[in-house]
Amino acid sequence: MTATTDSPTFVGRATEIETLAAIAAGRCPQRVGLVRGEPGIGKTELLARIGARGRTVRVAGSEAEAHLPFAVLADVVLPLRSSLAALPEVQREALEVSVALRAGRAGGSLAVCAAALGLLEAAGEAEPLLVVVDDLQWVDTPSEEVLLFVARRLRCARVALVLATRDRGRTVPGARVVDLDGLGADESRLLLGPLAERLPPVALDRLVEDLAGHPLALVENARHSTGARRAPRPGPALEALWTSALEGLPDEARVAVAAVAAAGSADADVVDRVLADLGVSARDQQLAERAGLLRADGARRALRHPLLRPVVLGADPAVTRRAHTALAARTTGARRAWHLAATVDGTDDAVAAQLAAAACSATELGGHRSAGEAWARAAQLTTERRHRAERFLAAAREFLLAGALDLAAGHAEAAAALAGDVRFAARVEVVRSRATAWLGDPRRAYVDLVRAADDVAPVDPGTAGALLAEATMPAGMAGRVHAMLDLARRATALAPASAGPARVCALVLAGQTAPALALLDGLEEGPPRDLQTAAQLAQVAVHTERYEDADRRVGALLTTGRRHGVAAVLAYAHAIRAELDSWRGRWPAARADAVEARQWAEELGEAGTAALATLILARLDAATGAVEAARESTRRVLAAVGSHGIDCLQTxxxxxxxxxxxVAGETDVAVEHLEQAHRRARADGLEAGNVVPYVPDLVEALVRSGREERAREVLAWWETGAVLTFPAATAHRCRGFLADDPDEAGACFSRAREVHARCDQPFERARTLLAEAECLRRLRRPTAARSAARDAHAVFVALGAGPWADRAEAELAAAGVSSPRRAPAAAAWAALTPQEFQVARVVAEGRSNDEAAAALFVSRKTVENHLTRVYRKLGLRSRSELVRRFPVGTGGAARLS
Structure with missing residues (x-):
């Protein structure tokens, strides 16, 4: 730990240095380190001692520049510019635009994230690379998002990333954490060095004892105090020491310190010109340095410690305004706007306009959170009430796009408090309620939307209808299907042109399939009015078994999410496609999409989408025999969403x-859980069998547990809404399962097979064949039973549905037929990791490696590495062979011929 020029360079921290050096040198499994410690504990000095094998890029967050989008990212990118040419053009353009290396509009924050990861990996190929980021707590939010994206995905052995923060509770997934505590007593004495000689022994002992090895507190107390009083740790008392030192300086020396504090990481020549403009001499700067407030940092001076900044800028408001005014005169764009804003007490419409322009620029760069911060400050500076409200609403929209849901809701509240009319309040409510719903309170969201609709209805029925239609989504999340129907009906009466999608969704969930399909067919073709509506219609297409339409809609959603870098859209779209492919028997693809959806959703804090993706994976686990994994996932989901009000998942x-x-053969336990699902669905008004396909399982479990009367009761209810393939076919299957007459059973199963032929649902079709085999063998029709069992067995094996294949095999054995288990064609594809499968899929679609990297937000090197593993696992020799053999066929089998 460095003290002063009179004291030892560094003491202690040997274990911490070795840990970080191992990360930097590639000797540690983790590629990312996270140093945590309170202010002044020595994080910066520790980072300075990390040894690296090759090139090191060192950057730091700045409290003065936390509002400037991609400021820290630019500091990382500029030293590595020579490696930009290795990036796919789409990613390179996005990154260069974000850090102002070229003009243009950013291609989306996710493209920037992927480009940054690719740039580090490309630079590491040329020479091992260490990136050190100090003061993470002050890194601008867009840069922080990029750094955390890189930290989560960094796998290259030649690149390491070390972050430091004063937040002791901060975590970074996959990072090796190094917590810094105080120095020992001997180390504390060694740290003070010559400073200790100025203090009486008793005073030195008191310092060491009172300060518990806190380096900054030790040095500052030794420098500024005689030791007559008990020594203060960082906080008000230590700030008083600095304030006293500041007050002891001449006026112009204090101005010099204020200018340096306000300048942040501005270029040295800018700071020099500002100091000259302020009339600050070299002697004034030297006085500040001798007082322990400034230090030399290369070609410029900097504050001796970041903790000094709030002390200096809060000491004399007049001096601080003078410094910011001088800096504004020497800077442009967002920097100028924020410096001017720091000079204003109250309102200033001219400065507010400059901040609004800075917000627009941040949006173009893809820095939505920085844009939100600029809009929010512009609102605070705005005089006219309505104009201020509009700017708070703009801030809320940007925070919503950034995934900062709490800030979106808070600034929407601020806008709502200023709303002068119900029309503006309605616009605010859409933003606030979306944030509220995804934060985990969908019940409040739909109640607030309904209230806003009631308020605006007398003056603007169309807007009221749109609000009611908007309210159907959170009502559905809250499991209130009855409310959805009522909302959709009222919305249609007020705004029939815009309420169609909401009404379709409500009708589908309520099991009113025929009118829903008629209405869906009547909707105008063309892009939906927003992404939320587009996602709803894609899910409706899945639930109504319009799989080609669903594929098209999900593909459009993914394209939009990738183009604009909207992670929330990607999360939900991947979840919808996972559900679609699980129905179609493309289970490796479904699993890959569900994992992708969960990852994006967890990163965004979207509990609903993460839970949905987890339950899709759990259902796949159950179907393939991983029963305990399925159970653990469902319990985890219930624990996670129980307090969020996302009641639709309670079914x-x-x-x-x-x-x-x-699957485990625990029929009584199965009945208990499935009856619970049935009760919840009926109470909520969820009558759509394809949304939560539990009823055929319930009927089977009831029959196997000897409760045939209850099974017939449930089946009779199920048959009333059996319009689509799944409910209709499984209703016939259950009738056959309950039949005691072989002719009646055969007729039921025959009708079930005919209905199954209408839609590609291989798992359910195979379950019908298995039920037919079991039933007909029991009713002494062995020939028909053998044929059904053989067909079922082939599909289950192809799907990798092990327990079901075992049952089919048992039926064949009982009929005297041997059926050696063969390795399923799909098993090779199932052996791929989710990301390997995603890479294989986009390459099989005809994309180049660069295009695949851009589509998946990974580096080109990552695509190449995954493709190598795909080829090895599948025994493929070429790209064309991968395209030819990628699984797209029917029946769940991979096309491996």
């Missing part, structure tokens, strides 16, 4: 638990 989770128990 899905016990349905998956029931399937897992059925």
């Amino acid at each position: 899905y989770a016990p349905a998956v638990e029931g399937l897992a128990a059925l």
Whole structure:
């Protein structure tokens, strides 16, 4: 730990240095380190001692520049510019625009994130690379998002990333954490060096004892105090020491310190010109340095410690305004706007206009959170009430795009408090309620939307209708299907042109399939009015078995999410496609998409989408025999969403638990869970069998547990809404399962197979064949039973549905037929990791490696590495062979011929 020029260079921290050096040198499994410690504990000095094998890029967050989008990222990128040419053009353009190396509009924050990761990996190929980021707590939010994206995905052995923060509770997934505590007593004495000689022994002992090895407190107390009083740690008392030192300086020396504090990481020549403009001499700067307030930092001076900044800028408001005014005169754009804003007490419309322009520029760069911060400060500086409200609403929209849901809701509240009319309040409510719903309170969201609709209806019925249509989504998340229907009906009466999608969704969930399909067919073709509506319609297409339409809609959603870098859209779109492919028997693809959806959702803090993706994975686990994994996932989901009000999952989770128990042969347990799902669905008004497909499982479990009367009761209810393939076919299957007459059973299963032929649902079709085999063998029709069992067995094996294949095999054995288990064609594809499968999929679609990297927000090197593993695992020799053999066929089997 460095003290002063009179004291030892560094003491202690041997273990911490070795840990970080191992990360930097590639000797540690983790590629990312996170140093945590309170202010002044020695993080910066520790980082300065990390040894690296090759090139090191050192940057730091600055409190003065935390509002400037991509400021820290630019400091990382500029030293590595020579490696930019290795990036795919789409990623290179996005990155260069974000850090102002070229003009243009950013291609989306995710493209910037992927480009930054690719740049570090490309630079590491040329020479091992260490990136050190100090003061993470002050890194501008867009840069922080990029750094955390890189930290989560960094796998290259030649690149290491070390972050430091004063937040002791901060975590970074996958990072090796190094917590800094105080120095020992001997180390503390050694740190003070010659400073200790100025203090009486008793005073020195008191310092060491009172300060518990805190380096900054030790040095500052030794420098500024005689030791007559008990020594203060960082906080008000230590700030008083600095304030006293500041007050002891001449006026112009204090101005010099204020200018340096306000300048942040501005270029040295800018700071020099500002100091000259302020009339600050070299002697004034030297006085500040001798007082322990400034230090030399290369060609410029900097504050001796970042903790000094608030002390200096809060000491004399007049001096601080003078410094910011001088800096504004020497800077442009967002920097100028923020310096001017720091000079204003109250309102200033001219400065507010400059901040609004800075917000627009940040949006073009893809720095939505920085844009939100600029809009919010512009609102505070705005005089006219309505104009201020509009700027708070603009801030809320930007925070919503940034995924900062709490800030979006808070600034929407500020806008709502200033709303002068109900029309503006309605616009605010859409933003606030979306943030509220995804924060985990969908019930409040739809109640607030309904209230806003009631308020605006007398003057603007169309807007009221749009609000009611908007309210159907959070109502559905809250499991209130009855409310959805009522909202959709009222919305249609007020705004029939815009309420169509909401009404379709409500009708589908309520099981009113025929009118829903008629309405869906009547909707005008063309892009939906927003991404939320587009996602709803894609999910409706899945639930109504319009799989080609669903594929098209999900593809459009993914394209939009990738183009604009909207992670929330990607998360939900991947979840929808996972659900679609699980129905179609493309289970490796479904699993890959569900993992992708969960990862994006967890990074955004979107509990609902993360839970949905987890339950899709749990259902796949149950179907393939991983019963305990399925159960653990459902319990984790229920624990996670129980306090969020996302009640729609309270039906899905016990349905998956029931399937897992059925697979395990625990029929009584299965009945318990599936009856729970049934009660919840009926109470909520969820009558759509394709949304939570639990009823056939419940009927089977009831029959196997000897409760045939209850099974017939549930089946009779199920048959009333059996319009689509899944409910209709499974209703016939259940009738056949309950039949005691072989002719009646055969007729039921025959009708079930005919209905199954209408839609590609291989798992359910195979379950029907298995039920037919079991039933007909029981009713002494062995020939028909053998044929059904053989067909079922082939599909289950192809799907990798092990427990079901075992049951089909048992049926064949009982009929005297041997059926050696063969390795499923899909098993090779199932052996790929989710990301390997995603890479294989986009390459099989005809994309180049650069295009695949851009589509998946990874580096080109990552694509190449994954492709190598895909080829090895699948025994492929070329790209064309991958395209030819990628699994797209029917029946769940991979096309490996």
